[in-house]
Amino acid sequence: MMRRRTLKSGGGETLLRGGWLKAIPRYLDCGIVRGHLSLVKGIWLILIPTLLTTLLTNAFAIPLTYDDGGAESFWSDYYPNGIAVKFTPPSSRWKVTGILVYGFTIDKGGKSFIVEIRDSDLNVFFRTSLPITEYFKNATLHWARIPLPNVTIRGDFYVCVYPMLDFNGTQLWIAVDNDTISGNCFLIDCYRQGVRSFKEGQAMIKVEGEEVIDFIEIVPNSIFIDEDALKISFKIIAPCNSVEVGATLRVESLIEDCKVVCEKGLYETRIEWSRLSGLKEPAKLLLSIKAPNLTATLIIELDETLFSKHLESKEENERLRIMLNSSEVELRASRDKLEIEKNTTALLRVSLKEYQEMVSEKTRENERLAEELSIMRLLASSLAVSTVSLLIILLRWRTLGKPGGEGNA
Secondary structure (H helix, E strand, O other), rough: OOOEEEOOOOOOHHHHHHHHHHHHHHHHHOOHHOHHHHHHHHHHHHHHHHHHHHHHHHOOEEEEEOOOOOOEEEEEOOEEEEEEEEEEOOEEEEEEEEEEEEEEEEEEOOEEEEEEEOOOOOEEEEEEEHHHHOOOOOOEEEEEEEEEEEEEEOOEEEEEEEEEOOOOEEEEEEEEOOOOOOOOOEEEEEEOOOOOOOOOOEEOOOEEEEEEEOEEEEEEEEEEEEEEOOEEEEEEOOOOOOOOEEEEEOOOOEEEOOOOEEEEEEEEEEHHHHHHHOOOOOOEEEEEEOOOOEEEEEHHHHHHHHHHHHHHHHHHHHHHHHEEEEEEEHHHHHHHHHHHHHHHHHHHHHHHHHHHHHHHHHHHHHHHHHHHHHHHHHHHHHHHHHHHHHHHHHHHHHHHHHHOOOHHH
């Protein structure tokens, strides 16, 4: 529930905005201070170089603000509720160097408040927890400056402050300009990516920054779906090599750091699938890099689709593994069959060789038989001729041996 305090016009706290300057004329009317006017001049001579140095140091810091400088009420609320102010930087690359909050604290012991910077889609890319009493004065309304490590942004962004109100502890109250309605002030829940309208006026929060000349950037390289984890690789573009790289996984209300390794200029972080299973809302991986005077972040949204793809990939790997095992079995059977065929082929070759030798032997035997047949034919022919000749001789002899055979002849 939102808590609000109203500042009445003419109240003593309204003079605290530069109250030490307004208090000087009062003391000058006193005789005691007149005698020390030269001392006051000496103090001013010391302060002037200091102020000039401060002005020169912050000469390039450009403030972004909406309020008119006057506070009419104050706002605070319990955690995780906060207040957010949307800003539009004057250039495409803008470096936020500090946040200024107009408010006060009621000191009842140590306590912290939270400051966030979110992009135009309300993704958190910078978050820090700070002790209240180190930045806000007890019961004294003033501008508290919160320096930032040069957070580089692109496009519209939100500055969110969570007072973490506790009536039994230290309380932080933020001033509200009820006369200014800019439409850029909202209520926000730390755990949700959305805002609600704030109709009370304009929270007195402003930022200081400057256009980025030397910039640092995170360039995504690849997302690899492994069997055990999701691997995300990225490159860093920076003006120097001395950079500090971090990765933070935010899953619903859980925030956990992830290990980042670098190999051959390519950074990689891995997320176990067990952290991404059963998500009710997308998880966010915040990649952050810090270099001297430069800071950059990149938010990667990890939804249930990646886990579904992991399951599909796992099922596909299992199917391929079964196919591979089946192929190995078939290959082994084919190898055994091929070995058997090789042995059969070897046997057939041996048998063929034996058959060839048998055929050669039969051929030689046939040639030998042919030669013998030729000889037998020759002998038969000779025998036939001899037989015919003998028969002729016998017939002639018988003819000559008959009586009167000679005369008949």
